[in-house]
Amino acid sequence: MEPVFNRVAMIGLGLIASSMFWGIRRAGLANEVTGYARSDETRDTARRIGLCDRVCDTMQEAVTNADLVVLAVPVGVMEQVMQDIAPYLAEGAIVTDVGSVKRHVISAVQPHLPSHAHFVPAHPLAGTEHSGPESGFAELFDHRWCLLVPLEDTPAKQVARVRALWEGLGSYVDEMDADHHDLVLAVTSHAPHLIAYTMVGVADDLRRVTDSEVIKYSAAGFRDFTRIAASDPTMWRDVFLTNKDATLEILGRFTEELFALQRAIRTGDGDMLHAYFTRTRAIRRGIIEAGQDTDAPNFGRERS
Amino acid sequence: MEPVFNRVAMIGLGLIASSMFWGIRRAGLANEVTGYARSDETRDTARRIGLCDRVCDTMQEAVTNADLVVLAVPVGVMEQVMQDIAPYLAEGAIVTDVGSVKRHVISAVQPHLPSHAHFVPAHPLAGTEHSGPESGFAELFDHRWCLLVPLEDTPAKQVARVRALWEGLGSYVDEMDADHHDLVLAVTSHAPHLIAYTMVGVADDLRRVTDSEVIKYSAAGFRDFTRIAASDPTMWRDVFLTNKDATLEILGRFTEELFALQRAIRTGDGDMLHAYFTRTRAIRRGIIEAGQDTDAPNFGRERS
Numbered sequence: 217m218e219p220v221f222n223r224v225a226m227i228g229l230g231l232i233a234s235s236m237f238w239g240i241r242r243a244g245l246a247n248e249v250t251g252y253a254r255s256d257e258t259r260d261t262a263r264r265i266g267l268c269d270r271v272c273d274t275m276q277e278a279v280t281n282a283d284l285v286v287l288a289v290p291v292g293v294m295e296q297v298m299q300d301i302a303p304y305l306a307e308g309a310i311v312t313d314v315g316s317v318k319r320h321v322i323s324a325v326q327p328h329l330p331s332h333a334h335f336v337p338a339h340p341l342a343g344t345e346h347s348g349p350e351s352g353f354a355e356l357f358d359h360r361w362c363l364l365v366p367l368e369d370t371p372a373k374q375v376a377r378v379r380a381l382w383e384g385l386g387s388y389v390d391e392m393d394a395d396h397h398d399l400v401l402a403v404t405s406h407a408p409h410l411i412a413y414t415m416v417g418v419a420d421d422l423r424r425v426t427d428s429e430v431i432k433y434s435a436a437g438f439r440d441f442t443r444i445a446a447s448d449p450t451m452w453r454d455v456f457l458t459n460k461d462a463t464l465e466i467l468g469r470f471t472e473e474l475f476a477l478q479r480a481i482r483t484g485d486g487d488m489l490h491a492y493f494t495r496t497r498a499i500r501r502g503i504i505e506a507g508q509d510t511d512a513p514n515f516g517r518e519r520s
Numbered sequence: 521m522e523p524v525f526n527r528v529a530m531i532g533l534g535l536i537a538s539s540m541f542w543g544i545r546r547a548g549l550a551n552e553v554t555g556y557a558r559s560d561e562t563r564d565t566a567r568r569i570g571l572c573d574r575v576c577d578t579m580q581e582a583v584t585n586a587d588l589v590v591l592a593v594p595v596g597v598m599e600q601v602m603q604d605i606a607p608y609l610a611e612g613a614i615v616t617d618v619g620s621v622k623r624h625v626i627s628a629v630q631p632h633l634p635s636h637a638h639f640v641p642a643h644p645l646a647g648t649e650h651s652g653p654e655s656g657f658a659e660l661f662d663h664r665w666c667l668l669v670p671l672e673d674t675p676a677k678q679v680a681r682v683r684a685l686w687e688g689l690g691s692y693v694d695e696m697d698a699d700h701h702d703l704v705l706a707v708t709s710h711a712p713h714l715i716a717y718t719m720v721g722v723a724d725d726l727r728r729v730t731d732s733e734v735i736k737y738s739a740a741g742f743r744d745f746t747r748i749a750a751s752d753p754t755m756w757r758d759v760f761l762t763n764k765d766a767t768l769e770i771l772g773r774f775t776e777e778l779f780a781l782q783r784a785i786r787t788g789d790g791d792m793l794h795a796y797f798t799r800t801r802a803i804r805r806g807i808i809e810a811g812q813d814t815d816a817p818n819f820g821r822e823r824s
Binding site (some may be wrong): 219266292341345362363364384390396399400401403404405406407409410411412413414415417418419420421422424425426427429430431432433437438439440441442443444445446447449450452453454455457464465466467469470471473474477478481482483484486489490492493494495496497499500502503506 | 596602625633665667690694704706707708709710711713714715716717718719720721722723724725726728729731733734735736737738741742743744745746747748749750751753754756757758760761766767768770771773774775777778781782785786788790791793794796797798799800803804805806807810
């Protein structure tokens with residue numbers, strides 16, 4: 217593939233950035249990738265495993281002469297990072313991000329962008345419960361969606377280059393506005409994560425059921441929740457604090473619905489429960505038909 | 521392996537019964553397995569795919585001369601099935617079940633048991649979101665737990681034979697009392713399932729987010745919930761109606777905890793959220809160390 221960018225700078229070297237690097241290398245999407253992480257330990261790890269063509273000790277060094285800068289840091293520190301790199305951005309540089317919320321990131325980043333640079337917000341819908349520079353792999357974005365949230369005044373040409381990068385990484389790309397993005401993600405990701413964290417917390421608190429019982433007898437259901445609830449705490453703290461309104465709205469609807477189902481259990485309304493559980497099966501079929509999950513027995517997992 | 525039973529009768533031919541049959545055959549645990557299902561269609565399917573050595577058109581025929589009868593039907597019909605088979609049980613026959621709740625099943629089955637037979641309640645903690653006679657596979661129970669809930673007056677010898685069957689099917693076996701079983705399962709399985717059904721229902725109701733968006737952009741989190749929420753509606757209706765008290769207790773605690781987290785989001789208490797999310801990671805590590813799930817990237821799933 218023809219390189220889409222000459223030099224890509226990764227700010228932050230966690231799961232997403234490291235997967236992007238391996239994917240960029242797999243497809244030849246850039247001539248050089250520089251990388252920066254705040255902690256010495258992460259930079260040392262990156263150098264040891266060959267993550268990035270060049271690991272830099274300062275953000276300034278990493279972004280100098282980069283035609284794409286990727287903000288791959290928790291949403292809560294995007295503003296500070298943007299302020300720090302702004303003076304060193306090259307003429308015509310594109311800044312993009314991988315944050316899970318978009319309205320907040322745009323309001324945090326956009327005001328600090330120099331007029332000679334462009335900002336193309338992005339959000340790859342891919343991840344695992346693992347974090348850190350050693351957790352990345354080139355296939356993470358294959359057949360997953362990446363949502364772009366272009367600003368009104370950004371030239372189509374710059375948006376197209378970011379799209380080409382994500383398509384080169386194996387993703388499908390869609391565009392939508394920031395508020396709609398944040399609502400859709402509150403439904404499909406943010407509220408489910410909070411619910412999973414909550415359920416795992418409840419289990420841990422319950423003194424009459426020991427942790428070892430919870431662990432041994434974690435059937436399908438709870439086991440899946442624990443996987444979700446093992447995701448990076450800093451990332452998720454920031455997601456909830458910066459997509460507060462949409463998340464709280466969905467959680468409000470969730471609680472309302474949960475109360476209706478609890479009431480059906482209490483009053484013994486089996487017909488209501490059966491109809492509800494039948495309806496939710498259809499959505500599952502849709503996801504499998506859309507190729508976003510496998511239909512293999514035992515959830516497609518290898519048996520241990 | 522030496523057969524543990526001479527003739528095993530499967531009443532109900534869904535995911536669990538069909539997996540038991542293939543597992544019994546794999547390990548040579550019985551000389552003959554008979555099978556019965558209420559619907560003509562299920563019996564026809566079973567005959568076509570070779571499920572059971574002999575598929576019978578009546579329960580009576582299936583249980584005659586069986587030394588083990590497995591009640592593999594939804595919890596809500598256990599009592600009726602037990603009433604129907606009682607007159608035909610052989611001298612010394614063991615009846616067992618695979619129901620997800622135990623207090624209710626014991627009170628439904630035990631009163632109808634003839635004095636010359638024994639009841640050994642059991643619950644294999646294994647399953648997939650698929651149901652029906654074609655969904656079974658011999659490996660379903662490998663390295664999973666099966667919980668036995670022996671009654672006080674059951675001779676140890678009969679309990680040991682049921683244990684030997686489950687160990688032969690590849691499971692680990694533990695024993696506990698019925699109330700404790702029902703509470704542990706409310707935490708590790710029943711409440712999580714209701715929560716997943718609820719969240720999928722909320723997504724389906726939300727008019728501003730289309731179903732196709734929910735399906736396309738179902739990242740980790742919601743996608744896992746849809747898998748859980750695709751489980752058999754009849755089975756789950758019966759579970760909630762028959763483990764009402766423990767499920768409602770856990771859901772009450774869950775709601776309380778969810779409100780505390782919602783409040784932390786609303787008031788911007790990032791420290792509380794971060795501490796909570798850090799604590800839940802430890803349980804996940806425990807599950808992986810206990811061999812009850814894999815630690816593979818992308819949740820160990822094959823990439824589509």
